[in-house]
Amino acid sequence: MSDVSAQIELASPGAVVAEFEHVGELTVEVQKERIVEACRALRDGPSQYVLLSDVTCADFPDEPGRFRMAYQLTSLATGARVRLRAWAGALDPQIESVTSVWPGANWMEREVYDQFGVRFNGHPDLCRILNPLDWEGHPLRRDYPIGGEEVQFSDAV
Amino acid sequence: MSTTDPRTENFPLAAESREATLAALREQRALTPTERVIASVEAYTPQEAAERTLANEMLADTRPGVRAPLLINLGPNHPSTHGVLRLIVELDGEVVKEVTPVIGYLHTGIEKQCENKTWWQSVTLVTRMDYLAPFANIKAYTMSVEKLLEMEVPARAQWIRVLLAELNRIASHLVWLGTSGLELGAMSVFFYCYRERDNLLDLFEMVSGERMNHRYFQVGGCAQDLPPGFIERLQAFIDEMPGRIDEYEALLTGNPIWKDRMKGVGVLPADELIALGVTGPTLRAAGVPHDLRKTNPYSGYEHFQFEVPTATEGDCYARYLVRVREMRESLRILQQVIDGLPEGPTIADDRKVVLPPREELAWSMEALIHHFKLVSEGFKVPAGEAYAPIESPRGEMGCYVVSEGGPKPYRVHMRDPSFVNLQATAPLCRGNYLADLIAIVATLDPVMGGVDR
Numbered sequence: 001m002s003d004v005s006a007q008i009e010l011a012s013p014g015a016v017v018a019e020f021e022h023v024g025e026l027t028v029e030v031q032k033e034r035i036v037e038a039c040r041a042l043r044d045g046p047s048q049y050v051l052l053s054d055v056t057c058a059d060f061p062d063e064p065g066r067f068r069m070a071y072q073l074t075s076l077a078t079g080a081r082v083r084l085r086a087w088a089g090a091l092d093p094q095i096e097s098v099t100s101v102w103p104g105a106n107w108m109e110r111e112v113y114d115q116f117g118v119r120f121n122g123h124p125d126l127c128r129i130l131n132p133l134d135w136e137g138h139p140l141r142r143d144y145p146i147g148g149e150e151v152q153f154s155d156a157v
Numbered sequence: 158m159s160t161t162d163p164r165t166e167n168f169p170l171a172a173e174s175r176e177a178t179l180a181a182l183r184e185q186r187a188l189t190p191t192e193r194v195i196a197s198v199e200a201y202t203p204q205e206a207a208e209r210t211l212a213n214e215m216l217a218d219t220r221p222g223v224r225a226p227l228l229i230n231l232g233p234n235h236p237s238t239h240g241v242l243r244l245i246v247e248l249d250g251e252v253v254k255e256v257t258p259v260i261g262y263l264h265t266g267i268e269k270q271c272e273n274k275t276w277w278q279s280v281t282l283v284t285r286m287d288y289l290a291p292f293a294n295i296k297a298y299t300m301s302v303e304k305l306l307e308m309e310v311p312a313r314a315q316w317i318r319v320l321l322a323e324l325n326r327i328a329s330h331l332v333w334l335g336t337s338g339l340e341l342g343a344m345s346v347f348f349y350c351y352r353e354r355d356n357l358l359d360l361f362e363m364v365s366g367e368r369m370n371h372r373y374f375q376v377g378g379c380a381q382d383l384p385p386g387f388i389e390r391l392q393a394f395i396d397e398m399p400g401r402i403d404e405y406e407a408l409l410t411g412n413p414i415w416k417d418r419m420k421g422v423g424v425l426p427a428d429e430l431i432a433l434g435v436t437g438p439t440l441r442a443a444g445v446p447h448d449l450r451k452t453n454p455y456s457g458y459e460h461f462q463f464e465v466p467t468a469t470e471g472d473c474y475a476r477y478l479v480r481v482r483e484m485r486e487s488l489r490i491l492q493q494v495i496d497g498l499p500e501g502p503t504i505a506d507d508r509k510v511v512l513p514p515r516e517e518l519a520w521s522m523e524a525l526i527h528h529f530k531l532v533s534e535g536f537k538v539p540a541g542e543a544y545a546p547i548e549s550p551r552g553e554m555g556c557y558v559v560s561e562g563g564p565k566p567y568r569v570h571m572r573d574p575s576f577v578n579l580q581a582t583a584p585l586c587r588g589n590y591l592a593d594l595i596a597i598v599a600t601l602d603p604v605m606g607g608v609d610r
Contacts, residue, residue, distance in 0.1 A: 022541045023304045050431055053546065054572035058559045070557060072544050072572070076431065076445065079452035083544065104434030107580050115268075127180065127189040130261040130609060134176040134183075139269050140568075146273050 004028055004042065004082050011041030025083060032086040032095045035071075039084065039101045042073055047080060049073035052098070055108035057088070057116045059142045066090035067118050071098070088118045097123035115140035194245050194257045198228050226254060231594075233262045239336060239598070240605030244582070251590050256583045260576075263609035271569040275535030276302055277376060279566055283556070284370045286571055287607030289332050292318075292325040293549035294571065294607075295374045297556035300455065301545035302376045305538050305560055306510060312499045314378030315457040320391075320494045321364065321373065322456075322547075323487040327398070328357040329550035330480045334405060337477075337599040341418050346408055353401050356394055363387050376536075377511040378504030388495055395491050402484055409477070419474035423585040423597035427471070433584070434577040437552025439601060442479045443471035449548040456547075460497070461490045476600040510536045535564035544572075551575055551602055573607040 001009075005016045005028050015034035020027045030038045042049040053072040060066055065087020073082050088095045097120035098105045109120045110129040117138035120126055128135060137144055177192035188196060232243035241262035247255040267286060271279040283298040284291045296318055303310060310318075335350030358368040363384050365373035373380050409415045425433075427443040440447055448465040450458040466482035468475035504511050512531055513524035540562040546555035552574030559568040578601050585601070586594045 023307060023543050025304075025543060027542070051436070052434055053553060054544070054555055054557065054570070056557055056570040056572075058542075058568040070542070070544075072546075072555065072557070074546075074553075076447050076452075079449075081453075081544070081546075083542075102434065103432050104577060104580055107576065108434075111576075125189045125191050127177075127192045128261075130264040132176055132261070133192060133195065134179040139266055144269075146269060 002026060002028070003047065007045040007047070008034075008038045008041050011045075012037040025081070027083045027085050029085040032065075032069075032088060035069075035084065035086050036096045036098055036101060039071065039073070039098045042082070042084075043101055047075050048077045049075045049080075049082060051076055052102040052105055052108075053081075055098070055105055055112060057112045057118060057140075059116060059140065061090075061142050063087070064090060067093045067116055069095060069112070069118070093118040094121055095119075096121050097126075099123055114138070117141065191257055191259070194228070194247075194255075195259060198230050198245050233259070239603060242579075242598070242603065242605055242608075244594070244598070246586075246591065246594065248591060251592075253586045253589055253591055253594055256586045256594065258579055258582050260579070260605070260608050263605045265610070267610050268569055268571070271566050273565065275564045276538055276566055277531070277535055279569060280375065281370075281372055283569065283571065284372060285606065286610050287549065287551070287554070287573060287575065287604045288369060289329045289604050290325055290549050290551070290554070290607075291369055291371050292321045292374070293547060293554050295371070296322055296456070297545050297547050297549075297554050297571070298558075298569070299374050299376050300547065301543045301556040301558045302538060304543040304545055305541050305558065306376070307539075308377055308505055308507065308510065310378050310456075310505055311502045312457065313382075313501045314503045314505075316494050316498050317379050317383060317503060318374060318456050319458065319461070320491060320498075321361070323490045323494075324357055324360060324391075326487050326550045327484050328354050328361075330484050331357070333480060333550075333599075333602045334477075337596075337602075338409070340595050340599050341415065343409060343412070343415060346405060349401070349404060349408075353398065360387070360391060360394065363390070375504060375511065377507060378502070380504070382503045388498075391491065392495060395488055395495070398488055399485065402481060406481060410481075416474060418592075418596050419477060419600070420470075420472060422473045422589060422593045423600065424471045425581065425585055429584065430471075430581065433581050435552070435581050437549070437574050437578065438476055438479045438483065439578055439581070440552070441465065441467045442475035444469045449546055449553060453546070455545075461493050463487075463490050473596045473600040480602075537562060537564050538566075546572070549574055551604065551607075552578060554607075571607075571610060573610065575603040575605070575607040576610075579603045579608055 002019055005019050008015050012034050015030045015038050017029040017031060051074040053074045056070050058068045060068060067088035069086045069088055071084040097109055109123055112118050113126055114128040114131055115138055177196040181188045227248045229246050231246055233241040243259040245257040246253055267282050271282055283294045286294050331350040331354040335347040338346030362368050365371035427445050430440050430443055444467060446465045446467045451465055463486045466479045468479055508527045513527050517524040518528055538560040540560050542559045544555055544557045546553050554574055555572035557570040558566055561567045585597045
């Protein structure tokens, strides 16, 4: 087990589901209920992953968890990086918001909500960000069509 | 989850503001703070607004010193906001109480489009995100794909990438300096900066054939070697540029108006900036020497001698000084690239990924087949995920790619520094004058193409 997983386990026993090392990058998969605890443990832990570089998601419709969240954490002290992974769930995708750990997660999570429809519990301002506020559907889902959709904004002409 | 019906709230709705309410209704929740601000600023038709003004005047407290907060809509097409950035500003007199940035006006779904293009076609799309730093976009993307392919890029290609990335940094900072000058009333700086930027675009055109949205970096290296005569022109540019930067500094650095507009304006402590995810010159101006070229050297940056300019004040003026000094450091790197540019191929020799050299198609059947397969089907990338961060002119630009083993990306995501840094607008502006907001947004240097993607 890597140091990163050990730190998470120390703060929140049983949170780590698996860890992967691929092309020199460490990915730690955690239970989605524990994502906030895991993030806080890494931020305040000895390796000081104080910078949340990115929050994003990928849609795997055939997987039971479907929406795979990816949190890129950076340590400013050592330059080390780690990626946290959590599956948000297929039917009613939800996960805890990490805005309480990093206020900068606000827009990143809004983007994921906008594009994938994953809801972030405890987010202070969960509304669309890149698409218009009343947009229907979540464009980055794999089942959202690219072409053939009706023309938007036609009433504005 | 709260289930307040927004219709029962006190909002006389104009057609434009129904968006927010509809979204909240559909999801059976109350309006979020952003939706509430958007709805409030758009809530009235002209007739309703006239009636409301009348009603307000009758109710208004007219004692001196008593004033109601004022909501104003800056943008989306405001001459001072760099691009289609809309800021809804709540003012108390002339002091900013709250700023709500509204973005997405340039959203073109590039990440979605990439999923329906092959890996090599997506290069064209990602270049168009941050349109002032096309080489940074393309570099982050190609680096992430090369990571998944576990591909070695030849040294000469790495150095050429460094060369163009640093030229791009100067070009981007010149646009920033010119437009910021314009926004703060220093008109002539704009002309000088664009004069030098035009020389840079000529250099880019020499190398890649395009003045912007270059498709010059490929997965595996660079499309071609540097053209004849390029190094001489670049050397002339490097020799000329320090004097030009001295000119800008003579116009601005000691200028009392420039200093008045910038000093002490828009300050946040470093730990708050880090918590907001802010990177790049904005963070370095607050005293954190975080530069990915030094902390996680990529693409051969470990071979070059350069300083990471920092400042401690964290205000607009410090950001200005840091960016100007960064241009000088980039020139130092450029000189080292010219002096030590290694010989060798400019693209990896992997026929399953890289197009064969053009002249080989005339005599080699195998090359022709490879060319055909690569162009029609594309190359396959092993399954996995990778995140490649680089230091763009604005901060950490990272590309997150997921592959399922096919010829098309499963997911491409750009962590664009403009998008993340723009979140700092509200905390930086609160309590400052409205005029300072222009200086703050200018020195944050958001590029809306990168923000909205």
